[in-house]
Amino acid sequence: MKILVPVKRVIDYNVKPRVKADGTGVDLANVKMSMNPFDEIAVEEAIRLKEKGVATEIVAVSVGPAKAQETLRTALAMGADRAILVQTDDEVEPLAVAKILKAIAEVEQPGLVILGKQAIDDDSNQTGQMLAALMGCPQGTFASAVAVDGDAVTVTREVDGGLETVKLALPAIVTTDLRLNEPRYASLPNIMKAKSKPLATKSPADYGVDTAPRLKTLKVSEPPVRSAGIKVADVDALVAKLKELGIA
Amino acid sequence: MAKTLVWVEHDNTQVKDATLAAVTAASQLGEVHLLVAGSGCAAVAESAAKIAGVGKVHLADNATLKDALPENVAPLIVEFMGHHDAFVAPATSNGKNIAPRVAALLDVMQLSDVLSVEGPKTFTRPTYAGNAIATVESSDAKLVITVRGTAFAKAKTSGGSGTVEAVSGGADAGLSSFVGAEIAKNERPELTSAKIIVSGGRALKDADTFQQVIFPLADKLGAGVGASRAAVDAGYVPNDYQVGQTGKIVAPEVYIAVGISGAIQHLAGMKDSKTIIAINKDEDAPIFQVADIGLVADLFNAVPELTGKL
Numbered sequence: 001m002k003i004l005v006p007v008k009r010v011i012d013y014n015v016k017p018r019v020k021a022d023g024t025g026v027d028l029a030n031v032k033m034s035m036n037p038f039d040e041i042a043v044e045e046a047i048r049l050k051e052k053g054v055a056t057e058i059v060a061v062s063v064g065p066a067k068a069q070e071t072l073r074t075a076l077a078m079g080a081d082r083a084i085l086v087q088t089d090d091e092v093e094p095l096a097v098a099k100i101l102k103a104i105a106e107v108e109q110p111g112l113v114i115l116g117k118q119a120i121d122d123d124s125n126q127t128g129q130m131l132a133a134l135m136g137c138p139q140g141t142f143a144s145a146v147a148v149d150g151d152a153v154t155v156t157r158e159v160d161g162g163l164e165t166v167k168l169a170l171p172a173i174v175t176t177d178l179r180l181n182e183p184r185y186a187s188l189p190n191i192m193k194a195k196s197k198p199l200a201t202k203s204p205a206d207y208g209v210d211t212a213p214r215l216k217t218l219k220v221s222e223p224p225v226r227s228a229g230i231k232v233a234d235v236d237a238l239v240a241k242l243k244e245l246g247i248a
Numbered sequence: 249m250a251k252t253l254v255w256v257e258h259d260n261t262q263v264k265d266a267t268l269a270a271v272t273a274a275s276q277l278g279e280v281h282l283l284v285a286g287s288g289c290a291a292v293a294e295s296a297a298k299i300a301g302v303g304k305v306h307l308a309d310n311a312t313l314k315d316a317l318p319e320n321v322a323p324l325i326v327e328f329m330g331h332h333d334a335f336v337a338p339a340t341s342n343g344k345n346i347a348p349r350v351a352a353l354l355d356v357m358q359l360s361d362v363l364s365v366e367g368p369k370t371f372t373r374p375t376y377a378g379n380a381i382a383t384v385e386s387s388d389a390k391l392v393i394t395v396r397g398t399a400f401a402k403a404k405t406s407g408g409s410g411t412v413e414a415v416s417g418g419a420d421a422g423l424s425s426f427v428g429a430e431i432a433k434n435e436r437p438e439l440t441s442a443k444i445i446v447s448g449g450r451a452l453k454d455a456d457t458f459q460q461v462i463f464p465l466a467d468k469l470g471a472g473v474g475a476s477r478a479a480v481d482a483g484y485v486p487n488d489y490q491v492g493q494t495g496k497i498v499a500p501e502v503y504i505a506v507g508i509s510g511a512i513q514h515l516a517g518m519k520d521s522k523t524i525i526a527i528n529k530d531e532d533a534p535i536f537q538v539a540d541i542g543l544v545a546d547l548f549n550a551v552p553e554l555t556g557k558l
Contacts, residue, residue, distance in 0.1 A: 016512055017376040026380050094348070095357045122375050123493070124360045129318065129348035138319050138423035141345050144487070154427065158487050159341040160440075160496075165427040166317070178477070178494060179487055214357035218370065219383040226519055229540035231531075235553045238525070238543050242558070245523060247444060247469060247502055 001111035001148075001170075003046040003055045005080060006101055007039040007062050009071040010121045019222045026121075026220065035071045038116025040078075041176040044183040045146060046114050047079040054148045057081050059108055063097050065089050069199065076194035077186030083199040088211060094122075096204070096211040098130035103207035105135060110171060112153065117142050117175040128175035138168035142177040250278030250368065253306075253332040255325065255347075257340050258284065258292045260314065265441050266338035268299065268402035273395040274336040275301045275403070276365040282306065282410070283328060285321055285418060287314035297410035299403050305410045310418040315426035316342045322349040324418045329354055334391035343394050351392035358392040359384060363399040377493040378516035397440055398499035398520055432488055439491065442472030444502045447491055447518070450478035451507025451528075451547060458484040461547065462506060465555045474498065474518075476508045492517035507547045510535030527551065 011017055012032040020027045035043075049055040060075035062068040063086040072083035086100050105113065118125035132139035140146070140155025144163065147154045148170075157164045158177045186194070204211045232238050252274040257264040274280045280301055284293040285308040293307040306328065312320045325346070329335055335350055337343035339361045351358035362371045363381065370385045371393065439445060446466040452458040458479065466473045474491040475484065491498055493513040503521035508514060510526070510533055518524070519538055526539035529546050536542045543550060 011376070017379045019380050026376055093357050095352060095355070098352060118494075120377065120493070123377065124358070125344050126348035126351070126358055126360060129345065130352035132318075133322065133349040133352035136423075138421075139345070139349065142341060157341075159429070160488065161431040161438075162429065162486065162488050163431075164315075164429040167425045167427050169423050177487070178481065214386060214388050215359070216385045216387065217382050218385055220375075220380050221383075223374070223378055223381050223519075226524075226538040228537050229524075229542065231536070231542040231544060235543070235545070235550050235557060238527075238541065238550075238554060239557045241541050242525075245502060 001055050002057045002059060002108060003049060004105060004108055004110040004113045005039070005042050005046045005058060005060050005075065006113070006115045006127070007043065007060055007071050007075050008036040008116070008119045009033050009062065009064050009068040010036045010119050013037050013120060019220055023219045023221055025217070033067070035074050036116050036119045038118060038176050040183040041178070041180050042114040042116055043075045043078050043080060044181045045176060048181065049148065050079070059084065059110070061086065061101065061104055063088065063092050063100055072199055073194050074186065076197045077191040078184060082197055085199060085201045086204055086207070087201055088204055090211055091213065092204070092211045093213055093215060094124050094126035095130055095214065096209055097127050098134055099209045100204055100207050101131050102134045103209060112148070112170065112172060112174060114174045114176065117177055128173050132173040135171070135173070137171050137173055139173045139175070140166055140168055141175045143174050144177050144179045146174055146180070250333040251331070252277050252280055252334040252336055253325070253328050254280060254282050255335070255337040255343065256282050256284045256292065256296050257338050257342055258286060258289060260286045260289045260292065263292055263296050264340070265402060266340045266397045268405065269397040269400040270336050270338040270395045271299055271301065271403040272400040273362060273365055273393070274334070277334050277368065279303055281332065283308065283325065285313040285324060287311045293412045295405070297412050298406050298408045299410070300407040301403060302408045302410035305412045307412050307414050308418050309414065312420040313418040316346065317424050317426060318346045318349045319421040319423040320418055321346050322353060323421065325350045326353045327417060329390060334393065337394050339394040339396050347392055347394050354390055354392065356388045356390050356392045357386065358394070359386065360394050361396045362393045363396055377513050378519070379512065396497060398497055432486060436466060437470070437472040439472045439474055439496050439498050442500050444469050444471035444504070445474050445498055445500045446471045446504045446506065447474035447476065447508060448479055448484070448506050449476040449508030450482055452479060452484055455484045461551050465551055468555050468558050476511070476514045505535050505539070506551055508535055509533045510538065
C-alpha cells in the first residue's frame with residue numbers, strides 16, 4: 001500500500017508571529033520556517049506503518065513556494081521515499097490544496113492519505129476533510145491511534161469529551177492530532193541520503209486546478225492586548241483578592 | 249433575507265451549549281433554521297425549537313445519523329443547502345469534522361472559527377494561534393462557517409416558537425462505522441462552559457501530583473480542570489483537558505493557571521478569560537504578562553495553602 005503525506009511549510013512553532021504595520025498580513029521576512037508540526041506527526045505515522053510492513057511506499061507532497069523543497073527534503077530525510085512539489089508563489093487555500101491533492105491521488109492511488117489536522121499559520125483545519133469529500137472517501141480526523149487491518153483502518157479520534165473510535169474502508173484520509181506519535185529526528189546520514197531521493201516539481205496548472213482565492217483578506221490586526229495586572233505577596237493576599245471577586 | 253442552516257450539536261438527548269452560540273452568529277446573517285440529525289432525537293428537536301429566534305427545525309431521525317459520522321451527515325446537509333444560503337456549525341470536534349466536508353461538496357471555501365460577523369459575507373477569524381485576527385470576505389455564492397463558542401453570546405433556550413419538520417435522508421454511505429467511544433466521566437464542570445477553571449502545567453511533575461495538587465483546589469471552587477499542552481504531552485492528564493491553540497478555547501470568569509509558563513499556544517486558548525490568576529515560581533514567566541493577579545511562589549506550598557484557606 002502506498003501512503004500519500006501532504007506537508008506544509010509554515011512559520012516555525014517557536015517564533016512569535018508579528019502582524020505587519022500596514023495590516024496586510026503577518027511578517028514572514030527573515031523568519032524561521034519549518035514543517036507544520038502536525039504534518040511531522042503524519043510523516044512519522046506513515047514511516048511507522050512502513051516499518052510494520054503495512055505500507056510499501058511513502059510519497060510526500062507539498063503545495064507552496066520553491067523553498068517548500070526544504071520541507072520535502074525533511075520528510076525524505078525522516079524516511080519518505082519520494083516527493084512532489086506543486087510549486088506556486090500564491091497563497092493556496094485549503095479547498096484548492098484539496099483539489100490538487102485529489103488530482104495527485106488519482107495518479108498515485110494511495111491506500112491512505114495522512115496529513116496534519118491543521119496548519120499552525122491559517123489554523124483552518126479543513127484540508128483533510130475536504131480531500132475526503134472530493135475523493136468520496138471516509139475520514140478519520142484528529143487521530144490519536146491508527147491501525148490498518150486488511151482493507152480497513154481503525155482510527156481513534158480525540159474528541160471534545162474524550163476518545164472516539166471509527167472504522168473506515170480504504171482508501172481513507174487520516175488527520176493527525178498531537179498524541180499520535182513523537183516524530184523522529186532525521187540522522188545525518190539520512191539527511192545526506194535524502195538529497196538524492198527523487199523530488200518532482202509540478203505546477204497547479206499541471207493538475208488543472210484554479211488556485212484563485214475565494215476569500216479576500218481585508219485586514220489583519222493584532223488581537224486586543226491584555227496588560228499585566230498586579231502581583232500579590234502571599235497566599236493570604238491572593239485569598240483576599242479571590243474574595244473580592246466573589247469566588248471564595 | 250438570507251436563510252441559514254445551523255447544525256445542532258447534541259447527544260441524541262439534549263442540545264449542547266455550543267449550538268447556542270452558533271444560533272446567535274446565524275441570526276446575524278439572516279433567518280435561522282436548524283438541522284437536528286441523529287437517532288431517536290425527537291426530544292432534541294422539540295427543545296431546539298424553543299431556542300429564541302429559531303424558525304424551522306428539520307429533524308432527520310435515522311440510525312445512520314446516530315454518531316454524527318461525516319460520511320453520512322455531510323450529503324444530507326448538502327441537500328438542504330439547495331435552499332439555504334449559509335451553513336453554520338459550532339467549532340466543536342463534530343462541527344470541525346463535518347463542516348469542511350460539506351464545504352468541499354458545495355465547492356465553497358469555509359471560514360473556520362469565526363469570531364464576529366462584520367457583514368453579509370465578511371467575518372473576523374483568528375490565525376497564527378490567535379496572534380493575528382484576519383477580517384475576511386467570501387466571494388462564494390454560499391457560506392460555510394464554523395463559530396467559536398466563546399465569541400458569541402448564547403441564544404436563550406426558551407421563548408422560541410420554531411416548528412419541527414421531519415425529513416428523510418441520511419443514507420449510510422457505506423464508508424465508515426462507529427466502533428465506540430470513551431467519554432471521560434467527569435463530575436466537574438465541562439471546560440467550555442465552566443465559570444471557573446483551574447489549570448495545571450508541566451511543573452506539576454506527574455499524574456499523581458497533578459491530581460493531589462490541582463483537583464482539591466478545583467473541587468473547593470466548583471471549578472473545571474484544564475491543563476497545558478506540556479502537561480498533556482507528559483501524560484499527567486488526558487488530552488480532553490488541554491487548553492490552547494490545539495485544544496479547547498475557554499473564556500471563564502476566572503482562570504487560575506498553576507505552574508504554567510504561558511506559551512503562545514496556551515495563551516491562545518485562555519486569554520479571553522475575564523480574570524486570569526497565575527501561580528508560578530518563575531517571576532519572569534510570560535503568563536504574568538497576561539495575568540490580572542499573579543503570585544510568585546512555589547506551587548507545591550502555595551496551592552495546598554490556598555485550598556486550605558478557601
